[in-house]
Amino acid sequence: MPPRIHALQAVEENTARHKTFYFSDGQCAQAEPGQFVMVWVPGVDEMPMSLSVIGERQAVTVEAKGPGTEALHALREGERIGIRGPYGHGFWAAPGRAVVVAGGTGMAPLLPLLEHLEQPVVLLGARTASLLLFREEATRLAGQVRVATDDGSAGHHGPVTELLEGTEEADRVYTCGPEAMMKKVVDWCSQRGIAVQASLERYMKCGLGICDSCAIDGLHVCREGPVFTGEVLASLEDFGRWKRAPSGKKVPL
């Protein structure tokens, strides 16, 4: 159905680049962690955003990085956005020892997953300490949070994937972040026979599985994804290598 218009109930600043926008939408209240919505800023753009809060009220957490997300960041409580969705398949929480690997804004869809896992270990990475997203929230919900930063300003100095060493006992890994990072996580897990789920990003237009803009090897991130299993990802030639420009042209990641 057409976008449902909601007044923002609250806007929270999470880091220097991330804001969380709260609204209340009956359909999103039923969403699975990892599902996404199309967020319409009337007159500006419509963008896919993962739900970062699912419950009585819902939210998306947005990193400002271009005209659309900057227009969102300029919105205040009471201003209106349009929402359609939730779309796609989210994470499916399974019992067992869980490790959650988040890179940057990738923490957003993983936050609502944490409450469905038993004492997960969260590996949280960012470029620098001030951009670590939902560190406090994760500390509250997880058994343990280990941090890595590219510049060493907090936690381990280096990529978050280096924190995987020592978590070989895990039964399952859940990840979201830059695709190169997720590729490393998926490869690491496959080599050790650990089940893994990763949430992918592709340029999206329809969100409905018809326009083909989010295609990856004949699958559609908006419909079969955004969360895929390690087995599926291992069979995809494009994963970690190629994406599509808005024109449909194949371009390197």
Add this chain to the structure above:
Amino acid sequence: MCLATTLGPLTLKNPLILCSGVLDMTRKSMEHLPEAGGVVTKSVGREERLGYGNPSVVEMEHGLLNAMGLPNPGVDAYVEEMRGHAIEVLIGSVFGEDQASFVQAAVKMATVAHALELNMSCPHAGSYGAGVPTQAISSLVSAVKKEVKVPVFVKLGAENIRERAEAAVAGGADGLVAINTVRAMAIDVETGQPILANRIGGYSGPAIKPIGVRCVYELAQDHSLPVIGVGGATTARDVLEYVMAGSSAVQMGSALHYGGKTAFRRICDDLRSWLREHHIKSITEVIGRALPNNNL
């Protein structure tokens, strides 16, 4: 129960064709629909185009509204990707802003496709598509025909369709495809904003089926060449309705939104059941059944 049908020299294992613009920008998406009798590519032009901004699709109560703006990687990149494809019947859709660019895109597309579909009907793309003047159609079609050996179909919109079909046939078209989306728009009343970034778009899905059926019915009476119906078909009964109006095959797109990627397989099963229940051996027996003076 035989679902096979023909479009001139082409034989399709069933009459269901994936229409242009739906899951057909990338080769593997098309190869992942092996149940389709045929596949039409995204409309491709000479140069790369990003298309319009978002929102580019609005889900409505009875159909889908879209204004993609003919995004495509350009015919060279597209043909490169399609080379060596495994699609049984591939129909290459092309568009252009003038005769020269139409012909260039068509010639390149013909190197990977079994037939061409000239898009002269996108209802929201300025001088492209429906913007092609009626008086230019005939010479455009014959210019393409001169340069390619594969069958050339012309895709038309509902507006002014009989006159435009006349021109396409005069130019030597091998088949007519009707219809494209219907020019339409949607406004959000809370914000007072048109929802599509392009404001105006094209309407597809169940709401436009009666319009498409009427157009096919008229063209099938006016001309003896194959007509391919498209617009709002989502079930076997819809497909039969188009076939009885005179379609030799039926394209579908929005059906994949409503029914997912298994829609084609399901509709084929339902078509077979329907033929069996009605003691009809081949779908070709019902083509044009609803036309006046039908002697079947």
